[in-house]
Amino acid sequence: MRGKPTKTLRGLTWKHDRGLAPLLAKSQRFSEQHLDVAIQWETRSLQEFGEASIQTVADRYDLVVIDHPFMGQVAEEKCFLALDEHFTPDQLEELKRDSVGRSYASYCFEGRLWALPIDAAAQVAGYRADLLQANGFNVPQTWDEVMGLAKFRRGFVTPALLPLDSLMCFFTMCANLGEPPFLTSDKVVSRENGEQVLERLRFLAKHATDGALSANPIAIWERMSSSDDIAYCPLAFGYSNYARSGYREKLISFGSIPSSGRGPIGATLGGAGLAISQKCEHLDAALEYAFWIAGKECQRTLYVESGGQPASKTAWLDPHANELTNGYFAATLSVMENAWLRPRFAGFESFQLAALTTVGEFLRAEKSCPETLTQLDEHWQRISAVKNEL
Numbered sequence: 001m002r003g004k005p006t007k008t009l010r011g012l013t014w015k016h017d018r019g020l021a022p023l024l025a026k027s028q029r030f031s032e033q034h035l036d037v038a039i040q041w042e043t044r045s046l047q048e049f050g051e052a053s054i055q056t057v058a059d060r061y062d063l064v065v066i067d068h069p070f071m072g073q074v075a076e077e078k079c080f081l082a083l084d085e086h087f088t089p090d091q092l093e094e095l096k097r098d099s100v101g102r103s104y105a106s107y108c109f110e111g112r113l114w115a116l117p118i119d120a121a122a123q124v125a126g127y128r129a130d131l132l133q134a135n136g137f138n139v140p141q142t143w144d145e146v147m148g149l150a151k152f153r154r155g156f157v158t159p160a161l162l163p164l165d166s167l168m169c170f171f172t173m174c175a176n177l178g179e180p181p182f183l184t185s186d187k188v189v190s191r192e193n194g195e196q197v198l199e200r201l202r203f204l205a206k207h208a209t210d211g212a213l214s215a216n217p218i219a220i221w222e223r224m225s226s227s228d229d230i231a232y233c234p235l236a237f238g239y240s241n242y243a244r245s246g247y248r249e250k251l252i253s254f255g256s257i258p259s260s261g262r263g264p265i266g267a268t269l270g271g272a273g274l275a276i277s278q279k280c281e282h283l284d285a286a287l288e289y290a291f292w293i294a295g296k297e298c299q300r301t302l303y304v305e306s307g308g309q310p311a312s313k314t315a316w317l318d319p320h321a322n323e324l325t326n327g328y329f330a331a332t333l334s335v336m337e338n339a340w341l342r343p344r345f346a347g348f349e350s351f352q353l354a355a356l357t358t359v360g361e362f363l364r365a366e367k368s369c370p371e372t373l374t375q376l377d378e379h380w381q382r383i384s385a386v387k388n389e390l
Contacts, residue, residue, distance in 0.1 A: 005031070005038035007282040009289070011063035015043040016218060018119070018241050019065060019272070022308030026293050029302060037285045039063070055079050062280040063290070065272045066115055068106035069352070072345040075109045080275040082112040086287055098296045100313040101336040107273040109344055115273025116294040117311035118303075122267040122339040123172050124238035124332045128224060129253045131231035139232070143173075143258045146234050147203060155209030155229050160236035162216045163360035166201065167352065168268045169235045170359055173197040175266025175340040176257065182343055185384040187377050188355075194373045198362060204234070205363045213363060225250045234258050237270045238335075240309045243328040255331045269339040271311060351383040 011027075013019045020043055027039035042061075044052070057064055058079035066074070074080050084092060095116065096104045103117040127139055140146045150157035159169055174181050174189045174197050181188050188194070205213065209229050212220075217236035224230045225248035235257060242252040256264035274294065276286050292298055299312035304321045315321050316329040316336070342348070355376055362372040 006036045007038070007285050009037065009039045009062040009280070009282060009286055010060070011039060011041045011065070012057060012061045013041055013043055013065040014272075015045050016239070016241075017307045018239055018309050019043065022303045022306040023065075023293075025306035026298065026302055027289075030289050030292065034285065034288075037282070037289075039289065058275075058277040059279060062277050062282070062286055064275045064277065065118070066275045067272060068115075068269070069342055069344050069349060071107060071109040071114050072343075072348060074114045074275065075112060076346040079278055080114055081278055081280075081283075082114065083116060083276065083290075084113040086283075087291065091291065095294055098312050098314055100311055100316050100333070101339050102269060102341050103271055103273075103311040103336075106269060106271070106341055106344070115275040116290050117271065118274050118294050118299075119272040119309050120311040120316075120336060121237050121239075121270035121272075121309060122332070122335050123168060123235045123257060123270070124254050124267065124335050125232070125234050125257050126221065126224065126236065126238070126242070126252045126254050127232045128228070128230070128250065130250075131228060135231070137231075139255060140234070140258055141256075143176075143200060143234075143260055146232075146258050147200070149232060150204060150207040154207055156207075157204065157232045157234065158208040158212050158215075158220065158230045159204055159234050160215050160217045160220045161201075161205055161208060161212045161363065162214055162219075163356040164352070165216055165236065166205075166213075166359045166363055167356040168237075169201060170197055171340065171342070172235055172257065172266055172268045173200060173260075175268075176262070177260045177266075178262055180266060180340050182380065186381055188373070188380050191370075191373060194376075195369045198369045198372060201359075202363060213360070221252060222248070224252050235267075238309075238328070238332055240325045240328040241307055243325045244307075245326065251326065253326065253331070254328050256335050263338070264335045265338040266340045267335045267338070269336075269341050271309075273311075345387055347383050347386055351379050354379040 100120045103120045107115040177193050179193045221242045225242050280286050296312040296314040299310035300315035300318045322330050358375045361367045
């Protein structure tokens with residue numbers, strides 16, 4: 001008979017099957033093999049996740065699933081462990097070598113590793129193959145083809161255009177044109193490319209389904225998998241769950257983002273890493289658990305089998321993982337390998353908050369293209385000045 005665990009780890013992740021289900025499955029398996037350890041997971045919505053302070057979360061939880069844009073703040077506040085101090089060089093090299101795209105690198109900041117990559121994502125395209133075929137369309141490969149498809153009927157083409165996601169679309173589309181944002185300290189992007197991207201976004205918003213300006217990726221994938229309103233989404237962070245047979249009523253297929261002539265480059269990188277609080281009292285158990293779930297063997301089996309979206313390239317190439325997801329990983333691997341990594345210095349989140357408001361106002365026709373780009377540049381100049389003073 002199993003005795004009562006003597007070590008309890010509290011964890012926090014985001015509220016979706018992709019974020020919670022694999023952690024529950026792996027925690028149960030870990031506890032079966034470590035009878036003295038219990039791991040309890042709690043969830044928050046994506047919005048709540050972004051609003052909570054890093055320090056508060058680190059004070060309350062031992063294990064935290066965290067986004068890489070927070071790494072600068074994490075490095076500054078040092079409320080999570082620098083994990084490179086707790087694993088051997090060989091262990092770190094193993095994770096780095098197996099990381100898909102820049103997943104591992106995204107959690108490195110100022111020479112330290114602040115989280116282990118366990119989940120990988122980027123903005124991808126999603127589509128209902130049945131709806132496209134029924135209406136005589138192929139999957140768009142270029143932005144010109146996307147714009148043409150959007151004219152078919154309102155809502156047929158709809159990206160995730162919640163203000164934060166609109167900003168991510170802006171970043172991706174700029175990088176896809178060959179000019180990643182923030183190459184200089186005074187401009188987010190050149191006027192020529194910035195105006196081209198904003199006009200594309202405005203066109204897509206005009207032809208999008210009702211509610212698109214308040215829809216995050218989960219909302220788009222849920223709507224596509226439960227109704228026939230949307231046939232194609234050119235940009236939203238990918239969720240392999242919706243490519244799994246039986247997950248929802250209708251199956252979504254996924255693939256590369258549209259090209260501006262340079263291929264599937266520049267998709268904004270997402271994903272999540274696992275950080276360990278400085279206040280964790282059972283560090284030995286936390287470190288062993290973290291390294292186990294980030295490892296390629298667990299990532300390509302239990303993690304993906306229980307609904308997770310691994311950060312291990314071995315898992316992305318694995319035939320079983322692709323069979324489970326109707327080829328999701330193989331179809332979007334080139335996007336991951338060519339994704340764009342946002343700045344992560346402390347304070348960048350403040351820029352994002354100001355910038356998403358500006359882009360949101362533009363899509364609601366409250367600002368012109370020139371006004372929007374000028375204000376984005378002002379936000380960037382302000383935060384760059386603060387950064388340079390540190």
